[in-house]
Amino acid sequence: MIGGRRPLQGRKVADRRVRVDRPHSPYFRYTGPGMLTAKAAASTTPAAGPGETVRRFLFGRRLSNEEEAFERLPKKLALPIFSSDAISSSAYATEEILRVLVIAGAGALLVSIEVAIAITVLLAVVSISYRQVCRAYPSGGGAYVVARENLGPLFGLIAAAALLIDYVMTVAVSTSSAVAQVYSVIPELYDLRIEIALAAIALITIANLRGLREAGLLFASPTYLFVGLAFLMIALGLARVATGQGPATPPPTDVVDYGTQALGVILLLRAFAAGSVALTGVEAIANGVPAFKPPEAKNAANTMITMAILLGVLFIGITVLARAFDIRPTEEGGATVVAIVAAAVFGDGTPLFLAFQAATALILFLAVNTSFNAFPRLAAILAQDGYMPRQFAFRGDRLAFSWGIVVLATVAGTLIVIFGGDTHALIPLYSVGVFVCFTLSQTGMVRHWFHERERGWWARAMVNAAGAALTFVVLLVVSGMKFVDGAWMVLVLIPAEVAVFSFVRRQYAASQAQVALRPDQVVPVPNRLERVVIPIAGLDRAVVQAVNVGRSLADDVRAVLVSADADEALEVREAWERQVPGVPLVVVESPYRALTGPLLAYLEVLDQSWPPDKDAPITIVVLPEFVPRHWWERLLYNQSSAELRRALLGRPDTVVMNVPYRREEPHVFRRPQAPDAPVEESGAGP
Amino acid sequence: MEPSRITLLPVDFRAPDHLLGDLDAAIALVASGAARRVVLAGLAGVESVAAEALVHAQAAHVRFTLARSGLAEVPSVVVGPLEA
Numbered sequence: 136m137i138g139g140r141r142p143l144q145g146r147k148v149a150d151r152r153v154r155v156d157r158p159h160s161p162y163f164r165y166t167g168p169g170m171l172t173a174k175a176a177a178s179t180t181p182a183a184g185p186g187e188t189v190r191r192f193l194f195g196r197r198l199s200n201e202e203e204a205f206e207r208l209p210k211k212l213a214l215p216i217f218s219s220d221a222i223s224s225s226a227y228a229t230e231e232i233l234r235v236l237v238i239a240g241a242g243a244l245l246v247s248i249e250v251a252i253a254i255t256v257l258l259a260v261v262s263i264s265y266r267q268v269c270r271a272y273p274s275g276g277g278a279y280v281v282a283r284e285n286l287g288p289l290f291g292l293i294a295a296a297a298l299l300i301d302y303v304m305t306v307a308v309s310t311s312s313a314v315a316q317v318y319s320v321i322p323e324l325y326d327l328r329i330e331i332a333l334a335a336i337a338l339i340t341i342a343n344l345r346g347l348r349e350a351g352l353l354f355a356s357p358t359y360l361f362v363g364l365a366f367l368m369i370a371l372g373l374a375r376v377a378t379g380q381g382p383a384t385p386p387p388t389d390v391v392d393y394g395t396q397a398l399g400v401i402l403l404l405r406a407f408a409a410g411s412v413a414l415t416g417v418e419a420i421a422n423g424v425p426a427f428k429p430p431e432a433k434n435a436a437n438t439m440i441t442m443a444i445l446l447g448v449l450f451i452g453i454t455v456l457a458r459a460f461d462i463r464p465t466e467e468g469g470a471t472v473v474a475i476v477a478a479a480v481f482g483d484g485t486p487l488f489l490a491f492q493a494a495t496a497l498i499l500f501l502a503v504n505t506s507f508n509a510f511p512r513l514a515a516i517l518a519q520d521g522y523m524p525r526q527f528a529f530r531g532d533r534l535a536f537s538w539g540i541v542v543l544a545t546v547a548g549t550l551i552v553i554f555g556g557d558t559h560a561l562i563p564l565y566s567v568g569v570f571v572c573f574t575l576s577q578t579g580m581v582r583h584w585f586h587e588r589e590r591g592w593w594a595r596a597m598v599n600a601a602g603a604a605l606t607f608v609v610l611l612v613v614s615g616m617k618f619v620d621g622a623w624m625v626l627v628l629i630p631a632e633v634a635v636f637s638f639v640r641r642q643y644a645a646s647q648a649q650v651a652l653r654p655d656q657v658v659p660v661p662n663r664l665e666r667v668v669i670p671i672a673g674l675d676r677a678v679v680q681a682v683n684v685g686r687s688l689a690d691d692v693r694a695v696l697v698s699a700d701a702d703e704a705l706e707v708r709e710a711w712e713r714q715v716p717g718v719p720l721v722v723v724e725s726p727y728r729a730l731t732g733p734l735l736a737y738l739e740v741l742d743q744s745w746p747p748d749k750d751a752p753i754t755i756v757v758l759p760e761f762v763p764r765h766w767w768e769r770l771l772y773n774q775s776s777a778e779l780r781r782a783l784l785g786r787p788d789t790v791v792m793n794v795p796y797r798r799e800e801p802h803v804f805r806r807p808q809a810p811d812a813p814v815e816e817s818g819a820g821p
Numbered sequence: 822m823e824p825s826r827i828t829l830l831p832v833d834f835r836a837p838d839h840l841l842g843d844l845d846a847a848i849a850l851v852a853s854g855a856a857r858r859v860v861l862a863g864l865a866g867v868e869s870v871a872a873e874a875l876v877h878a879q880a881a882h883v884r885f886t887l888a889r890s891g892l893a894e895v896p897s898v899v900v901g902p903l904e905a
Contacts, residue, residue: 691839693843701858704860708860708862708897709890711862711863712862712863712890712897715863716863716894717863717865718863719843719861719862719863719864719865720860720861720862720863721843721847721859721860721861721862722858722859722860722861722862723850723855723856723859724856724857724858724859724860724901725855725856725857726854726856726857732855733850733855733856736850736853736855736856737846737850737855737856740845740846740847740849740850740853740855741842741843741846743846743849744841744842744843744845744846744849745842746842
């Protein structure tokens with residue numbers, strides 16, 4: 136009985152009362168007529184043990200589905216939250232350009248500003264194109280959705296594969312870069328960079344498994360702090376340059392030597408490709424349109440432009456200052472270019488310098504967190520579409536997509552270890568996936584406008600077409616220029632991921648077809664015979680309980696004892712005949728000491744001896760088990776049952792059933808006695 | 822207090838062809854070498870198919886014995902070992 140209201144008649148005619156029955160209230164809330172909603176207590180297993188205590192400490196109490204908070208963000212909060220990934224790119228994009236140009240000597244560094252301007256023009260085109268994605272897909276227009284809906288599933292999968300790689304790389308690159316900002320201030324920490332990076336990822340992982348939400352001032356403040364201090368740095372730096380002052384702190388001496396390579400088109404393209412990491416994360420706003428306050432699309436589109444302006448100004452500003460103060464990238468383990476610029480403007484070790492470095496590290500960690508939100512969501516969408524294992528779509532106790540979070544952390548952590556926590560080694564893998572997404576998303580938008588043909592569609596299609604063409608050219612440049620440095624890995628990984636997605640989808644589709652019921656199919660009453668086989672090691676209460684369960688299932692019940700010791704088998708047999716009359720016992724004296732093999736052989740010959748003119752019976756293998764009272768008892772008991780269960784899994788016409796026996800409840804073997812009846816102890820069913 | 826007697830649910834009835842199947846399975850198990858001997862205890866009505874099972878056992882060169890103990894109401898069947 137679920138519970139409810141029960142009218143009661145009192146002793147007098149008008150005496151009517153209602154009794155409210157809520158028998159399940161300790162574990163459930165009564166949410167409507169005939170409806171129960173589980174409380175946290177209902178999902179807690181009593182045998183959880185110390186693992187549960189650790190889990191609660193690390194990840195917090197379980198949350199119900201109703202506790203999911205969905206906060207609509209005003210623009211002033213959405214801007215820092217969704218833009219942290221993109222804006223934080225300005226912390227390392229300039230350095231990537233300089234590292235390429237320095238090969239061609241001091242003169243080549245002069246063109247770093249032109250390269251930065253070219254990348255900013257590209258940023259403007261991409262941002263204007265994505266503005267239109269915001270308007271066309273107010274429910275969130277990730278590259279996967281746009282490509283799948285407009286270009287077909289294959290292109291959708293390519294975009295998804297590229298996006299997943301992009302998110303992993305964001306975590307690896309941003310964490311490494313954030314740690315680099317830390318050891319720019321405290322050089323002694325350089326040797327611990329991998330450990331610090333892994334610890335940071337572990338912390339962010341735990342925070343996200345706890346259900347961290349990217350909302351509120353806590354997450355907005357690092358971005359505003361970084362933007363504010365970066366603008367201050369650019370303004371003060373430009374003032375220094377204008378007034379002819381040199382850097383407050385001279386640039387370090389452990390810099391990369393000038394090369395002697397000629398500055399040609401290839402080197403310029405390589406510098407452009409290296410600096411294009413500045414565009415990573417630009418698409419985040421288009422993905423998160425539903426999180427904006429209404430009118431969502433308009434607010435998101437305007438925020439996109441604000442973000443692009445901020446990123447462009449910061450990127451060019453930092454590049455100009457780096458050039459003006461003649462800053463070169465340092466050797467491995469040295470300070471980052473942005474840290475040297477900050478030291479040149481604020482002075483090394485000053486509070487403003489330290490605050491800027493802290494803000495830079497913070498915004499980079501925030502960018503990491505953006506991926507921790509986006510990757511699991513995309514993986515969940517892919518899982519719902521059948522392209523990834525279904526576990527990725529399951530929400531954990533804290534409503535987070537735990538599988539996605541853990542996989543992201545593991546892969547990104549592995550990359551950091553493999554690449555030695557070196558941002559510059561990781562970056563060649565980064566922007567290829569980003570530009571694959573840009574190109575597919577913009578191309579998808581062109582087709583979208585051709586399909587929709589709403590007012591002004593031609594102009595919109597042209598904007599997206601320009602974006603698609605430009606990002607495709609950049610994709611070719613980035614892939615070509617970074618191919619040897621590591622971009623080839625991404626170009627191999629994307630098709631490999633698509634192949635895995637397709638394989639998973641085919642597997643799910645095939646298994647679904649195998650188990651599907653036709654709508655017109657009426658399931659007949661089963662008429663196959665059942666027989667019960669109970670493997671035993673001796674005679675005890677757990678076995679008796681299993682026998683009783685077996686007899687409630689079928690008439691044809693037998694216990695099977697596999698033994699290598701004839702004397703021991705005889706003892707059990709005698710006890711069986713005396714104490715369990717009427718239930719056949721088959722003693723298989725095995726020449727070997729194995730249990731599973733002889734039992735499987737017995738089941739096999741039993742099947743073969745079945746009359747061939749009759750339908751094969753269902754064999755129900757009932758396994759008696761002890762319920763462990765402590766976690767360590769799991770190691771002591773039920774190992775043979777587990778082995779048998781594994782061996783029988785998938786055997787045709789076979790059902791395996793576990794019958795757990797609770798040893799602390801011997802009273803189930805006692806039958807209630809009549810007051811005047813003699814005391815008798817008896818067995819009972821489960 | 823520990824119980825000394827247990828009660829079981831009602832006893833089954835086994836058709837003769839099922840019984841023969843059980844005995845044939847035991848014979849096959851011994852003949853294949855998966856078991857040295859198989860003892861079937863408490864198989865009600867086993868006498869009705871014992872003769873036929875004996876023929877099967879002899880054909881498979883497996884020893885077949887019907888043994889009645891004082892305790893059990895029905896005889897046990899001992900199948901095996903393989904005849905030399």
